[in-house]
Structure formats: C-alpha cells, structure tokens
Amino acid sequence: MPVLPPPSASFSSSASPPPRAGVVAALRAAGCVFAEEEAELILAGARTPREIAALVERRVAGFPLEQVLGWAGFHGLRIAVEPGVFVPRRRTEFLVDQAVARSPEASVVVDLCCGSGAVGAALAEALGPVELHAADIDPAAVRCARRNIVPRGGAVHRGDLFDALPGSLRGRVDILAANVPYVPTDEVGLLPPEARDHEPLVALDGGPDGLDILRRVTAEAPTWLAPDGCLLVETSEHQTPQALAVFLEAGLTAHLAVSEEFSAHVVTGTRH
Template identity: 55%
Template sequence: MARLRAAGCVFAEEEADRLIGAARDEQALEAMLVRRTAGVPLEHVLGYADFAGVRLAVADGVFVPRHRTELLTATARALLHDGATVLDLCCGTGALGLVAVRGFARVRLVAADIDPAAVACARRNLAAVTAEVFEGDLFDPLPAGLRGHVDVLLANVPYVPTAEIAYLPEEFRVYERRTALDGGPDGLDVLRRVAAVAPRWLAPGGALLTEAGPDQLPAAHALLRAAGLRPATVTDEDTETSVVVGRRGR
C-alpha cells in the first residue's frame, strides 16, 4: 500500500487487495506491483475489468470500459426485447453488448472492432453468448445478411477531439490505443461514418446509441437527423454522461 500511495494511487488499499487476490505467488505480485506503480492501468495489470456486475478479460492496450458507460447499456436494455438483434460496433472487450443482452432470450449479438487485441478479448468474453465477433473497420467485416435487421446498434465510438487527447489522464492517453480515443478535430468523425450508413443496417424502428460530450450534442443530433434518424438524448447528471439515441422510422 505504501508503494501504491507513493506512486499516486488514490485507492491504494483497495488496489493492494485486488493485486494480492490476483497474484499466484509473491514473485507474480511483485511484477504486478512494478507495472502498476509505473502507471499501467490496474485493469491491464490484473488482466480483467469489472463493468456493470460483469468481469471481463482485458489485455494490454485495449480500451478499459468506463463505469459511466453503464448508462448506454441501461438505455439499450430499455429498448430491447426477446428475439432482438444487437450490433456492438467498436466493441472493445465486448462489455456493452454482453451487458445489454443479459437476461434476454433468443437475442442475436454481433460485435466488431478494428483492433485485433480487442477482438481477441471480445471473443473470449462473449464466447458463451455469440461466435459472431468480427475484426475490421466498422461495418466492413459484418455479414451482409445482417443489413436491415439490427434492432439496437451500440456504437461506443471514440469521441475525444484530437487536440484534447493530450489532456487525458496518463492511464488512457499512454496505455490505450489511440484509435479507441481519437474522434478527430471535433470528436465526431467516427460517428459521422457510422450514422451515414446506420439506417441501412437498422431494422424498422431500430435505434443507434452512442455517447457524446455536452458540447457535442447539438452537432451529434444534426448529423443523425441528416442521416434520417430521429435523435434524442438521455443524460445522467451524477456522472455527467449523455447518450444520444437515433431512431429509424417504422
């Protein structure tokens, strides 16, 4: 705990307990402690992350799911029904899709990410739910038969403006893939690409869900409207998180 505190870990006691619980012996514990005190994210050191009550495998460099994003999964669950089809784009570890479909029957879950390490994690985390985890750029690797059948499209795209990457905490900026963070000059470049073709993949009445920063909401709504989707925002004041929902007409 003293070494963790000295390294600036705010929750040193909790982290010490988790490291001790994960280490198979003292040598492994020392190796993990060295990595953590050097600034490596705790989840990368442990090899797992906890999100919305689910434990997920996480590898070095892979985007760690944020607890604030639980709002996105809760919003998705309110739109889901048994027998639905869910697409998780930019899926990372597969956390959002896994939590969104939990408890629903006969749900088809499809996931995709451009990062091979993330895809490997997602395949591991989603093995009991789906074998449809694809590697590639957005919609490119998806089966053509999915087009027009997606009821809920989770698109947790990178939305940090490029100029703001330098101000992110070191754990994100240094240890997570740039492609998982950088949303271009205004943070909306990837969302533009998703929104432009999302209506072709959504079923009638289907919805696209994504996060956006407070300053990005007007522009996010505008680009969804331009794509033919009806936008709305769900906000959690406690976490200062906003989820933008774009619905396709029936």
C-alpha cells in the same frame, strides 16, 4: 483511477513477499488515489508473492489497473481486459441501460467499435438469448472481445466499422451500440496517462471535433437497422448539439439521455 509518474524507487519482483501495507504504500507513492482498494484487488488476484510484486510493479509503472488485473467490472460482469485494449468505462453502463430500456425485446444486437466487447456482453446478459455480433478494427481488441463475446454465443469480426459485419445483418439490427472514439485530436494529449499511454489511439481519437467516427456510423446506420431499431452512441456534453444534428440529418429520430450519476451523455437514434 489516475496515476502519477512512477517514483524513482522500483517495486522489484525479486523482493521478498510484500505485506499489504507495503503494497498500499507503493501504490500510494505512485499517486494511486484508491491505493487501499487497488491493493485488495491485486492481493486477491495474484497466486504467489512473485505475482503480487509483478502486478504492483506494472501498476506503479502507470498501467491501468484493469489491464494489470486482466479484468474490469462492468454492468455487474467481470470483463476480460488485455494489455493495449481500451478499458470499459463505468459511465458506458448508462448506454447499456438506455439500450435495454429502448428495445427490451431486441433479438439482434451489434456492438460496433467494441473494444473488449463489454457493451455487447452486458447487453446479451441483460436481454437473454440474442443474435450477437461485435466488431472492431484493432486486432488486439478483436482477440480480447472474443473472450467476452463468444462464451455468450456471439461472433466477433475484424474490420472498419460496418465493413466488418456480415451483409445478412442489413435491415435486421434491433440495437446498434457504437461506443465510438469521441476525443478531439488536439485533446488526446490531455487525457490521463493511463489512457494516453496504454490504450490504442484508434479507440480514443475522434478527429478534429471528436465526431468523425460518429458521423460515419450515423450515415450508414439506417441501412443496417431494423424497423424501429435504434443506434446508441456516447458523447461529451459539449458535443451533444452537434451529435443530435448529425442523427437528424441521417433521418433518425434523435433523443438525448443524461446521467448525472455517471456523467454520461447518450444519443439514441431510432429508424421509423
């Protein structure tokens, strides 16, 4: 939900309790396209008038709604989201659906570049009892992911890609979901302010062509996948030919799935 630069007037937390109309007006003035819906979520999530005012003030200042509320809806779940952590995108639900369709009997699942851990949490909910691991290089993401992964029996590790994972997982992973950063470096500045200013650069910047992290993940993935295990990554439409080629070079059978509904492109690689 995009937001424009905040107006000069502030929504002070010391003000009298704001009525619904006042909340909507403040959000609309800040450029929030879905002001009415956001107002309902803020009013439902705050316990006191002071909290309402504080949440509106943060939203008007440009913070992502999910970071303001402390949660994001994802694949039917309420995922905890903390300030400074990548907000899970609805389009990534398509990656979850592809993973479940490809490996419905999966018993070992890894959520690499996990951010909040939304993908891993959704896979655990969809598949039932699994051995679940998530990993990220960013300490804020790891802290947040533990809130979403540990209650589902999983473990969260901090480190650079596969370096974070226990060595005992080599050759055993049925689903390796890697929602890697794929925005080309020169295009990061074109992202909406919510992402550019309030999400970690490490979760957005994919290098000169956006595929640096994808290449690193794909190169190592075959040694971690179980026989018939699959690697799934999200990418943009114009990057898919290169991404498919990278998968093939790594010895994986590559497949592209596209969702018009979510404007999502998922490349899946299977080890045989």
